[in-house]
Amino acid sequence: MPGHHSARSRRPTERKGDVRERAILDTCEALLAQKGYDAMTVGDIAQGAGITRGALYFYFGSKQEVVTALVARTVEHLWERSRVTAQADEPRQAITAAMRRTVELWNEHGLVMRTAIDLSLTVPEIGELWNHTADLFITAITTVLERAGVQPGSEPDQASAMARALCWMIERTFYHASQESRETLQEASATCEHIWLTTAGLTS
Amino acid sequence: MPGHHSARSRRPTERKGDVRERAILDTCEALLAQKGYDAMTVGDIAQGAGITRGALYFYFGSKQEVVTALVARTVEHLWERSRVTAQADEPRQAITAAMRRTVELWNEHGLVMRTAIDLSLTVPEIGELWNHTADLFITAITTVLERAGVQPGSEPDQASAMARALCWMIERTFYHASQESRETLQEASATCEHIWLTTAGLTS
DNA sequence: ATAAAAATCGACATAGTGTATAGTTTTGGG
DNA sequence: CCCAAAACTATACACTATGTCGATTTTTAT
Known part of the structure; x- marks a missing residue:
């Protein structure tokens, strides 16, 4: 597990990843409202956040981890x-x-x-x-x-x-x-x- | 959809399928206790009820239908x-x-x-x-x-x-x-x- | 400017669902 | 006892989603 929120949370300057991470969570919240947990796929979240599935797994280990965050x-x-x-x-x-x-x-x-x-x-x-x-x-x-x-x-x-x-x-x-x-x-x-x-x- | 519970529920004699259907639901209940809904697969239920996956789909159209029943x-x-x-x-x-x-x-x-x-x-x-x-x-x-x-x-x-x-x-x-x-x-x-x-x- | 760290991509392997088909056994009513 | 329906087996397939991996590109700090 490379870069993770809590480890990166208090840095002097904000990494690009921090923005993405927030974008992921925001997208997740929006999708939750639109289609609900089951219907929402990891691909959907990634797409909404403007990245590929692979990139999302750099931030979170699973769909559950995203929602947990x-x-x-x-x-x-x-x-x-x-x-x-x-x-x-x-x-x-x-x-x-x-x-x-x-x-x-x-x-x-x-x-x-x-x-x-x-x-x-x-x-x-x-x-x-x-x-x-x-x-x-x-x-x-x-x-x-x-x-x-x-x-x-x-x-x-x-x-x-x-x-x-x-x-x-x-x-x-x-x-x-x-x-x-x-x-x-x-x-x-x-x-x-x-x-x-x-x-x-x-x-x- | 061949034989379905409600359609067969009030027959004079009890078909063998009725027994199996009950076995499926019983197994489902047991598995629910053991591993929970998500972890339980259709294959698990079929196996527990002593039939193949294919046979289970003869009775129920999906995992959700089983649990609903x-x-x-x-x-x-x-x-x-x-x-x-x-x-x-x-x-x-x-x-x-x-x-x-x-x-x-x-x-x-x-x-x-x-x-x-x-x-x-x-x-x-x-x-x-x-x-x-x-x-x-x-x-x-x-x-x-x-x-x-x-x-x-x-x-x-x-x-x-x-x-x-x-x-x-x-x-x-x-x-x-x-x-x-x-x-x-x-x-x-x-x-x-x-x-x-x-x-x-x-x-x- | 440059090297290390961070971020990203796309291909891959896997697992589970549901469908389909062709053939086999069981059963129950006439 | 017989035959049609019911109850299967075995297997293969298409599909979708998940999670992994190595290669590559982009950022960031110095």
Whole structure:
């Protein structure tokens, strides 16, 4: 494996390869939207990026590696966003803020997020990335629940376990809704928020 | 297309082909557990069922058709089970009963159910089967919620929308938990049940 | 300007899918 | 018991996609 992203990522000047690599990922994302993962071939990606198949294999070892890199890029963006966002102390506000942010993320990156979820089983590396992301959310939700008075702990009716279930609810609901329209996503968000609030004991 | 399941399904005597067809689906299920969908080849399935590749194509037109038939078989079993089960009138009992039944279904058919979910995107027919199944559950949950006093309707905080979110929560939670162990699944079930009860306004 | 590193190309080998065909065995209803 | 349909076998083929390789060209740093 010759030149690879992480190894080349912090160079003084930008290599030509860095541009190509980005072009490959961008093309991959576009094709994912057009034809989906299965229908998209390595040749398609290469062509879209303006190079031959052979050249693409200089950058990535396989189709899966390309998509993994794309997911990694997106997911890093999610982490960034989560880290930066201010965490409200008041549970009710925290929940509303979190849901609004989640809607934004799905609106911007829904396609790649759905792809990541779909490939979590088949591509272990993507599975790990997505699991880690989910864990971040679960931890955040747990904190909010505890602050709202839910008993801490991992028993079925305590904060940790409930946060996990809520996380999966949001993931799946958004997964489906983001395929429809922005309005659907917005409504789905409201529903999830309501359930989260109720679960936290903050009956509105 | 020579002999096909649905066309041959209700014959007086059982043809030999019916047995083989079942053998193919059984092998498919076993291989799915061993190596997963992608790694499993048509040749593998044929070999496992004791026939040649050519013979398999006598029964099914493609690998996807085989898996679709397997999903259809399983899903029909789910519908059967749902229809037969008595529906309790009292919401609290209905919820407990539903969750117990769901645990049983995932314990028995978790593998195929997970496969169905994974392939819902790529194989439209499987997607339809699973969607229909989900709709059945959503309807059932809606009924229970309404009976528990949740306002009917499809606005974000009304029964229909909330039932959908709860359904996805259960699906995803069980999807993950059923990969772990029976105990994990049991605990996950308890958590979902608790959230469902809370959402229905039946604080325990 | 030049040599090493990076990037690219095109040919090749491989594996899996689905089709087709020609012939063989099994089976079940009359 | 017999014969037509059903259920195969064996084999070959066309096709598509993947991934590898060595040769060659282009960049980049000095």
